[in-house]
Amino acid sequence: MFVDVVVQVQPLDLMAARLQMALSLGWHIIVACFGVGMPVITLLAEWRGHRTGDLNYRLLARRWARVMGVLFAVGAVSGTILSFEMGLLWPGLMGVYGEVIGLPFTLEGVAFFIEAIFLGIYLYAWDRLPPRTHMLTGIPVILAGIASAFFVVTANAWMQQPTGFDEENGRIIAVDPVAAMFNPAAPPQTVHMILAAFMVTGFGMASVYAFAMLRGRRDNYHRLGFMLPFAVAAAVTPVQIGVGDWAAHFVANYQPVKLAAMEGIFETQRGAPLHLGGIAVDGEMQYAIEIPSGLSLLAHFDPNAEVMGLNEIPEDARPPVNIVHLAFQAMVGGGFALLALSVWMAIAWKRRKDLPRSDWFLRAVSLSGLIAVVCLEAGWVVTEVGRQPWIVFGVLRTSDAVNPAPGLFYGFILVSVVYLFLTVATLYVLRRLAKDKPIPLAPQESDVTGYKII
Amino acid sequence: MPLAELLMAAMWICLTAYALFGGADFGGGFWDLIAGGAEKGRPQRNLIEHSIGPIWEANHVWLIFVIILTWTVVPSVFAAVSSTLYIPLTLVALGIIARGSAFAFRKVSQKLWQQRLFGGAFALSSVVTPFFLGTVGGALASERVPPGIAAGDPITSWVNPTSLASGLLAVATTAYLAAVYLTHDARREGDPALAQAFRRKALASGVVTGVLAVLELLILATDAPGLFRQLLSMPALPFAAVSLAAGVASLILMSRRSFLTVRLSAALAVTALLWSWGIGQYPNVLPGLPLADASATESVLLANSIAVLIAGILVIPSLWWLYAIFQRDQSANRH
Numbered sequence: 131m132f133v134d135v136v137v138q139v140q141p142l143d144l145m146a147a148r149l150q151m152a153l154s155l156g157w158h159i160i161v162a163c164f165g166v167g168m169p170v171i172t173l174l175a176e177w178r179g180h181r182t183g184d185l186n187y188r189l190l191a192r193r194w195a196r197v198m199g200v201l202f203a204v205g206a207v208s209g210t211i212l213s214f215e216m217g218l219l220w221p222g223l224m225g226v227y228g229e230v231i232g233l234p235f236t237l238e239g240v241a242f243f244i245e246a247i248f249l250g251i252y253l254y255a256w257d258r259l260p261p262r263t264h265m266l267t268g269i270p271v272i273l274a275g276i277a278s279a280f281f282v283v284t285a286n287a288w289m290q291q292p293t294g295f296d297e298e299n300g301r302i303i304a305v306d307p308v309a310a311m312f313n314p315a316a317p318p319q320t321v322h323m324i325l326a327a328f329m330v331t332g333f334g335m336a337s338v339y340a341f342a343m344l345r346g347r348r349d350n351y352h353r354l355g356f357m358l359p360f361a362v363a364a365a366v367t368p369v370q371i372g373v374g375d376w377a378a379h380f381v382a383n384y385q386p387v388k389l390a391a392m393e394g395i396f397e398t399q400r401g402a403p404l405h406l407g408g409i410a411v412d413g414e415m416q417y418a419i420e421i422p423s424g425l426s427l428l429a430h431f432d433p434n435a436e437v438m439g440l441n442e443i444p445e446d447a448r449p450p451v452n453i454v455h456l457a458f459q460a461m462v463g464g465g466f467a468l469l470a471l472s473v474w475m476a477i478a479w480k481r482r483k484d485l486p487r488s489d490w491f492l493r494a495v496s497l498s499g500l501i502a503v504v505c506l507e508a509g510w511v512v513t514e515v516g517r518q519p520w521i522v523f524g525v526l527r528t529s530d531a532v533n534p535a536p537g538l539f540y541g542f543i544l545v546s547v548v549y550l551f552l553t554v555a556t557l558y559v560l561r562r563l564a565k566d567k568p569i570p571l572a573p574q575e576s577d578v579t580g581y582k583i584i
Numbered sequence: 585m586p587l588a589e590l591l592m593a594a595m596w597i598c599l600t601a602y603a604l605f606g607g608a609d610f611g612g613g614f615w616d617l618i619a620g621g622a623e624k625g626r627p628q629r630n631l632i633e634h635s636i637g638p639i640w641e642a643n644h645v646w647l648i649f650v651i652i653l654t655w656t657v658v659p660s661v662f663a664a665v666s667s668t669l670y671i672p673l674t675l676v677a678l679g680i681i682a683r684g685s686a687f688a689f690r691k692v693s694q695k696l697w698q699q700r701l702f703g704g705a706f707a708l709s710s711v712v713t714p715f716f717l718g719t720v721g722g723a724l725a726s727e728r729v730p731p732g733i734a735a736g737d738p739i740t741s742w743v744n745p746t747s748l749a750s751g752l753l754a755v756a757t758t759a760y761l762a763a764v765y766l767t768h769d770a771r772r773e774g775d776p777a778l779a780q781a782f783r784r785k786a787l788a789s790g791v792v793t794g795v796l797a798v799l800e801l802l803i804l805a806t807d808a809p810g811l812f813r814q815l816l817s818m819p820a821l822p823f824a825a826v827s828l829a830a831g832v833a834s835l836i837l838m839s840r841r842s843f844l845t846v847r848l849s850a851a852l853a854v855t856a857l858l859w860s861w862g863i864g865q866y867p868n869v870l871p872g873l874p875l876a877d878a879s880a881t882e883s884v885l886l887a888n889s890i891a892v893l894i895a896g897i898l899v900i901p902s903l904w905w906l907y908a909i910f911q912r913d914q915s916a917n918r919h
Contacts, residue, residue, distance in 0.1 A: 196692060203688030206641055207681045213651045214677040217666025221733045224655045225663025229880035232656025236891040239649050240898060246641040247902045254638035255909055270902075305880070307887040533667045535734040541674050548678050552685055555702075559689045 146542035147219040147532045152514075153542075153549055154211055156507055161205040163506065165245075166275045166324065167331025168198045169252075171359050173268040178358075180261060186351045190358070192256075194335075197563055199253045204556055206246065219538070222531035223521050226302060230295045231285045233307040238281035245274035276324060283323045287315035290513070291384055292522050314384060318377040319513070325370040326509065330502045332363025333468065337499030338564060340492045356485075360495065363502070364472035371465055375428075381516075382429035385523065386438040387447075388516035391454040393425050394418065395439045402426045402437035407459060410451040413440075449518045457511035464505035471498055587889050588657060588879035592869075594892050595653040596862050602646035603858060604761065604851050607754075609640045611762025613683065613710020614755065615785060616703065622696060627778055629703065632762075633691065635769045638910045640687065642903060644680075649895075656888050658878040660731060661869050665720075668729050668736035672716040679713030682706075711755055718754025722747030725861060726808035727871040731878075746800075746807045753796045757854055760789040764834070764850045768843040772911075783838060786846075790835050797831070797857070814864035823860035827853050 172194040179187030213235075216224050248270040256264055288294075294310030296303050339356035382389045390396070394405050394415040401423040408418020423433035430437075440448050471494055478486040485491065521528040532538075612632040619625030619632075655662035666673055686705035693699050719742040723729050726746040729736045741747075763786035770779035804812040815824050830853035837846040867874045879885065 200688050200692060202641065204685045206644060207684035210644070210648060210680050210684075211677045213648060214666070214673055217651075217655065217662050218670045218673055218677075221663035221667040224666075225660045225733060228655035228659030228662055229657075229884040232652065232659075232880070232884060233887045233891060235652045236649075236656060236888050236895070239645065239652050240891065240895040242648060243642065243645045243895065243899045244902060246645050247899070247906045250638040250642055250906055251909060258909055302881060305884050307884050533670060533734060535667055535670055535738050537671075537738070541670070544674070544678070548681060552681060555685065555689055559692060562694075563692055 140536070140539075143536070143538040144529055144532050146539040148528065150538075150542040150545050151215060151219055153546060154208065154215060156510065157549055157553070158205065158208040158212055159506065159510060160330065160503055161201050161208060162279070163327035163330040164198070164201045164334070165205045166279050166327035167362070168194060168201065168335075169249075169268055169271045169275055170328070171331060171335060171362055172198060173265065173272060174362075175354075175358055176265055176268070180265065184354075186354050189351065190355050193563070195253055197560065198249070200556070200559055200563065202245075202249055204552065206242075208552075209242075218541075219533055220521065220531045221533050223526060226297075226300065227292075227295075227522060227526070229302060230292075230305050230307070230310050231288050234281040234284045234288075234311045238278050238285075241274040241277040241281060244270050245278060248274070279324050279327060280320045281311075283320045284311045284313070284316040286513070287319040288313045289522050290319070290517060291315035292525050297525075315380065318373065318380045322370070322373050322377045322509070325366050325373055326502075326506050328366045329363050329370060329468065330499070330506050332359040332361075332366065333495075333502040334499035335359035336363060337496045340495035340498075344489060344492045344496060353485075356495075360475065363468075363498075364475050367465070367469050367472045371469055374462075374465060379429060382437075385516070387440065387443055388449065388454070388512075389429065390438055390440045391449045391451045391516050392458040392512060393437075394451055394455045395425065395437055397441055398436065398439040400426065400434050400436050402429075402435075404428060405455070408455070410455065415455075447519060449516050454512055454516045457508040457515070461505045461508040461512060464501045464508070467501055468498060468505070471495060587882065587885035588875055591653060591657045591885060591888060591892065592875060595650055595657065596859065598646045598649040598653065600855050600858050602643070602650060603757070603854055605639070605643035606646055607714065607758040607854070608761040608765050609636050609643050610683075610710045610714045611758035611760065612636050612766070613687075613707045614759040615762055615766070615782075617707035617711060622700060627775070628781070631766060631770055631773065631775070631778060633687075634773075635766060636687070637691065639906060640684075642906060644684065647680075653888070653892075656884065657880055658869055658875070659880060661873070661878050663733050664731050664735060664870060665724065665729055667734040668738065668741050669720050669723055671738055672719050672723075672742045675716045676713055676720070679709040679716065682709035683713060710758075714754040714758045715751040716742075718751035719743075719747035721754070721861075722750030724870075725750065725804070725811050725865070727810060729870055731870045731873045744807065745803045749796065749800045749803050753793070753800050756789060756793040756796050760786065760793045761850060761854065763789050764838065764843075764846055767838070768847060771843055779843070783841065783843075786838050787835065790831070790838065790850075794831050794835070797827075811861070811864055815860055820860045820864035823856045823863060827856035827860060830856060 172191055175187045175194065176191035178184065179191055216228075248267050251259075251267045252264070252271055255267070259267065288310050291313045292310075293313045294306040294308070296305075336356050336359045339352050339359075342352050343356060378389075381392070393402070394408060394410050395402055396410075396413050396415070402425040404421040404424025405415050405418035406421065408415045410416070425437055426435040427433045429435065440451065471491075474486055474491060474494075478484060478491075517523055519527050519529065521531045612635065616625075616629055616632050619628040651662075654665075682705050686702040686709065690699050690702035690706060693702055722744070723736075723742045723746075726744065728741040728744065728747075763782050767779050767782040767786055770776075770782055801812070801815070804815070814820055830849045834846050834849040834853055837849055867876065869875050869878050880888075
């Protein structure tokens, strides 16, 4: 266990490493969300199809299963890359703390394995298993998807709130892997992330059908394709806002520096204001709408509570305020916009058991997937950039964790090009899948090929 | 309790499984690459796609376990290996991306040019990825990755005789395994002509693999004398011998058309090869770094042993079911 990081890394290489990690993780996280949410929604459709005998549901389940297969494949490979990058980019982190956060990753490996096995069965064995058995093979996919998200996020939460280990001269001398996994940041972060996955999936899928409905395809097939995912997302959204509040309280109590960056609070103060919008210039928030004492009230339920300012810590230990602040605004703003959609739908449904009549509703929903993704990425920027310059909060700086080998910058360029291709190809293939008549997944598909929609 | 040894053995089992199952998937890509034009190669490509489709995701997960177990059980080794070998490992990672996504994309593509594009990416990366993985193995075997972060040479650590020979051997092995497996798959699907074609491929690639293995041994003698000596002494020697014997037996079995038995002997040859290396190198994980000094604290080892046990209980029966479903005779179900 000897790890010496004394080689000075080039600032350009450090930035390249951070951007490469951000790119690969930011890419993977979107696809991973669909990996968590889509099996649930697809299985719901399959189940409704069996219950009601409605061919629409069965056709939807088949189509979604095909999309799921593609997304799972790119999710699996983009996730694998991340496990490589943990070492390629951050050997200083993994060389010392790899063992501390190893347990959740091993368990995540188990979950991923179960997911891959049962997804293989679910996608390919429609005609080889009785319908009920086939449906049951989707259950492990769902459970494993949620478990994967849980385990991975506990590891990230540990980087926010490192617990469960003792260190002496850069050597780990004792570890409690369970305590490390169930660190204080784990509960709010895991729940917030899993709900986010359902929002991204639900709104994302609903967007596609809302768009089709706007273009005049208002048949039952598109209606159901819209309703099912939207219902899931709309139900999750208000819960998510509550959980977001919980997560923010957590940050306020455990990572006051991050809170200060999120809100652009530079001076420690009682009755700290809430800043809406604005930009930090020379250590001050400018052009922001201030709600007096708002932050103290929200973060500590007391309008006079003291909120720590960035002035308490040296400048080289502060996260970049504007990025974190802007990302936080974007996440909260987007979250409330999505909540408004949920409410709009709820009111219409209560009144006349139908969608809102206005086309503006469909227009808004066709944007909702994008908004959900923006919220997701913004929330993740708050979490990760807000932790800087620490890779393990208060324990290890990012600059001390990075691979000192020369040439990371070129690696970043190469990886970016590959991701560009991957993005274009994925979007293209998904678009084709949405337009194509479903080609049979399996011979049993014949029961839906005669249907008039396709 | 020697938990570190047990977990390293578990890691080596995962590596073996990845070589046998994931490796065969890569080999499928190799045959896909040289199957010929779109029309001529179609039956072969269809068989490959059909055989790999449902299982490749699961086969791929073994690699994840290898990586995770490395950073958990021997964290400093993970840091040393990935920081020194970041160039071939980055190329492996990109190959994995290209391969997995292109395979999935090709399956849902309907236009010929798309199938060609994605098929080409899938096939090419199927050859490139095991090659670079092989060079990583060669770098470790020839003791070119010292302990410490980025302590080894970023180029010569993997561009050297042992690494290049290991890369070629890795590609040949995957091609050989795939041909062996596909021969039986073709026969089961009721296509004797295709089975015959893959039998020829298996024989050819088997001979090439054997020649490369002997060549590798000769290179090791001069380039990595430490490992060479260990391979030819106890306790690694029996494994090396089994590998050789199983390899020869496979060629005989294949020429006699024992398509099911040859699967076992071919797998045994590869397994014994990997284990002779692992056992030859033990107790060192990196030059001058014995496992006892590299391994994580006892509590971590214990927690991970339990996790691995859970993995075994959950994964093995599920995996068995997966293979069972898709290895069943399916011609009866064809419409």
